[in-house]
Amino acid sequence: MATSIVNTDKSFTAAEKPHKKKKKWQSYALLFILPSFLLYTLFVIVPTAGSVYLSFTSWDGISSDVRYIGFANFIEIFQSPRVHNALKNTMIMTVTLVLLENIAAIAMALMVDKVRWFRNLFRSIFYFPTLLSGIVMGFVWAMILNYNFGVFNQILTSVGLGDYIVDWLGNPKYAMLSIILSTVWKGAGYYMIIYLAGLQGIPQELNEAASIDGAGGWQQFRHITFPLLAGSMTVCMVLSMISALKIFDQIAVMTDGGPGFETETLTYIIYKVGFGELRQGFGTALAMVLFLIILIITVIQVKFLQKREVQL
Amino acid sequence: MQTKRRITEIVLFVITLLVAVVFFFPIFFNLMSAFKSNAEIMRDAIAFPKTLYLDSFKYLLTETEFPRAILNSLILTVVAIVAQVLIIPMAGYAIERRNARWTRLVFVYFLAGMMIPFQAYMIPLFKELRMLGLYGSLAGPIMIYVAGAVGFGCLLYTSFVKGIPREVEEAAEIDGCSRYGIFWRIVFPLLGPVTASMVVLNGLGIWNDFLMPMLVLPSGQAKTMVVEIYRYIGEFSSRWDMIFAGTAMSVVPVLIVFIFLQKYFVKGIASGATKG
Numbered sequence: 140m141a142t143s144i145v146n147t148d149k150s151f152t153a154a155e156k157p158h159k160k161k162k163k164w165q166s167y168a169l170l171f172i173l174p175s176f177l178l179y180t181l182f183v184i185v186p187t188a189g190s191v192y193l194s195f196t197s198w199d200g201i202s203s204d205v206r207y208i209g210f211a212n213f214i215e216i217f218q219s220p221r222v223h224n225a226l227k228n229t230m231i232m233t234v235t236l237v238l239l240e241n242i243a244a245i246a247m248a249l250m251v252d253k254v255r256w257f258r259n260l261f262r263s264i265f266y267f268p269t270l271l272s273g274i275v276m277g278f279v280w281a282m283i284l285n286y287n288f289g290v291f292n293q294i295l296t297s298v299g300l301g302d303y304i305v306d307w308l309g310n311p312k313y314a315m316l317s318i319i320l321s322t323v324w325k326g327a328g329y330y331m332i333i334y335l336a337g338l339q340g341i342p343q344e345l346n347e348a349a350s351i352d353g354a355g356g357w358q359q360f361r362h363i364t365f366p367l368l369a370g371s372m373t374v375c376m377v378l379s380m381i382s383a384l385k386i387f388d389q390i391a392v393m394t395d396g397g398p399g400f401e402t403e404t405l406t407y408i409i410y411k412v413g414f415g416e417l418r419q420g421f422g423t424a425l426a427m428v429l430f431l432i433i434l435i436i437t438v439i440q441v442k443f444l445q446k447r448e449v450q451l
Numbered sequence: 452m453q454t455k456r457r458i459t460e461i462v463l464f465v466i467t468l469l470v471a472v473v474f475f476f477p478i479f480f481n482l483m484s485a486f487k488s489n490a491e492i493m494r495d496a497i498a499f500p501k502t503l504y505l506d507s508f509k510y511l512l513t514e515t516e517f518p519r520a521i522l523n524s525l526i527l528t529v530v531a532i533v534a535q536v537l538i539i540p541m542a543g544y545a546i547e548r549r550n551a552r553w554t555r556l557v558f559v560y561f562l563a564g565m566m567i568p569f570q571a572y573m574i575p576l577f578k579e580l581r582m583l584g585l586y587g588s589l590a591g592p593i594m595i596y597v598a599g600a601v602g603f604g605c606l607l608y609t610s611f612v613k614g615i616p617r618e619v620e621e622a623a624e625i626d627g628c629s630r631y632g633i634f635w636r637i638v639f640p641l642l643g644p645v646t647a648s649m650v651v652l653n654g655l656g657i658w659n660d661f662l663m664p665m666l667v668l669p670s671g672q673a674k675t676m677v678v679e680i681y682r683y684i685g686e687f688s689s690r691w692d693m694i695f696a697g698t699a700m701s702v703v704p705v706l707i708v709f710i711f712l713q714k715y716f717v718k719g720i721a722s723g724a725t726k727g
Binding site (some may be wrong): 268 | 484546567568573574579595681685698702705709720
């Protein structure tokens with residue numbers, strides 16, 4: 140009964156009211172969107188456009204002398220061994236981080252999902268490091284890994300592995316590894332939560348049916364759980380890759396890009412060149428390269444990973 | 452069968468426990484070391500504090516600019532989050548409900564920003580703040596945080612607004628409620644869970660941010676807690692007690708907020724990841 144009243148009411152005023160309503164809504168919509176639009180344009184888009192422009196200049200960041208130099212910055216990027224080294228480091232870090240973080244996150248999600256006691260406590264403990272700033276945690280790790288007084292070397296000595304003591308952050312061989320492992324420690328919990336949500340979406344009956352058919356734990360994981368986690372995996376892979384490409388805080392505190400240029404990544408070199416060495420034109424050109432890399436990788440990754448997703 | 456299952460359960464528990472100990476150790480180590488004197492830390496980093504040494508806290512809070520940095524961090528986080536909650540949900544709502552060509556274009560325009568890393572525009576941004584006369588005030592960083600949250604925020608809000616039946620709004624409209632009224636009195640409260648997730652996740656991001664406040668707040672003055680800690684690492688390079696006390700003070704608020712709002716953090720990640 141009620142619906143019929145509404146219907147007649149609508150058809151009765153259909154001739155003029157919707158038009159007026161739409162127009163009124165239009166001005167409201169504009170008003171609702173305008174603040175976000177202005178701030179976003181002013182503080183994201185305008186400076187990004189500024190970056191595109193600056194990347195073709197030799198600006199130092201201070202003087203008013205902003206000279207247009209064409210593609211010279213980009214040519215230098217192609218030729219500079221330091222940039223190549225930073226790119227190589229970025230790639231090594233990204234690939235290892237994406238692999239290790241996701242493996243650790245899946246393992247942790249399975250543990251928390253299957254463990255019988257203190258499930259929530261474990262989840263919180265695994266997840267908590269992701270809430271802390273990279274600076275703070277980078278510092279704590281730098282102290283743990285310190286050559287002279289660090290806890291890690293102390294533990295190694297006390298369990299009789301004194302021969303394996305090294306300067307974890309000062310030795311070029313291990314600096315990168317130390318940063319990668321501490322970043323896995325810091326980041327894996329975040330992806331664990333996403334995988335956990337994915338795991339809880341898998342119907343229990345599938346595993347039960349498989350175990351009746353005689354499938355063991357590993358086989359169940361290999362043929363049921365793993366394929367059905369593909370959706371979460373797309374998300375986690377993309378997110379972990381983007382954050383690995385942008386890694387900055389830990390490097391700033393733990394090694395400052397050193398020893399030598401051993402842990403200098405693309406984001407770090409942008410900062411160093413732009414603010415430390417006062418070559419902001421070159422720095423922005425590097426930033427444009429980073430932006431392009433992130434864009435291309437994200438698009439490829441989403442396309443590729445979505446292919447292997449299984450729909451329930 | 453039963454005992455075999457029991458054994459796997461116990462083995463799994465022990466493994467999980469060991470991993471958890473490894474995971475919790477750095478945080479425990481940090482908090483523990485904050486109560487040790489520098490000599491104690493140097494002598495035996497792994498030992499428990501012998502006495503409750505509070506001098507480093509006292510020193511940081513009375514002799515340095517740390518209190519001002521704590522205040523700055525608080526102001527930045529609270530004001531930026533309030534501004535985000537005032538501005539972004541409205542835009543997301545209008546984009547979803549007023550489905551026209553221009554709103555769809557605006558949406559794509561907003562989403563494009565999610566791809567742009569901060570490093571890609573930080574250098575001109577720094578220059579722009581100076582030009583606008585915002586360099587040196589906290590207003591600059593606040594606007595930058597709001598602007599940076601627009602893309603992801605709109606994505607979240609549009610997808611959640613979709614789930615709210617239009618009939619609720621129509622009923623209010625018939626009763627003579629304006630668009631503003633409909634949004635703030637009816638739609639916004641229904642979006643509570645999304646707002647909560649956005650608040651905790653973005654709030655945390657702002658509290659922990661390092662690069663942006665370091666660049667755009669004037670040097671020489673107290674910046675934010677994280678930046679100040681970074682500065683101390685260089686300045687007090689042999690005073691670990693000082694730095695541990697500083698880091699502990701930045702970890703404890705996060706720990707407390709986390710204990711109380713745990714479910715929002717978890718929900719925020721899960722919903723953010725699937726909607727994103």
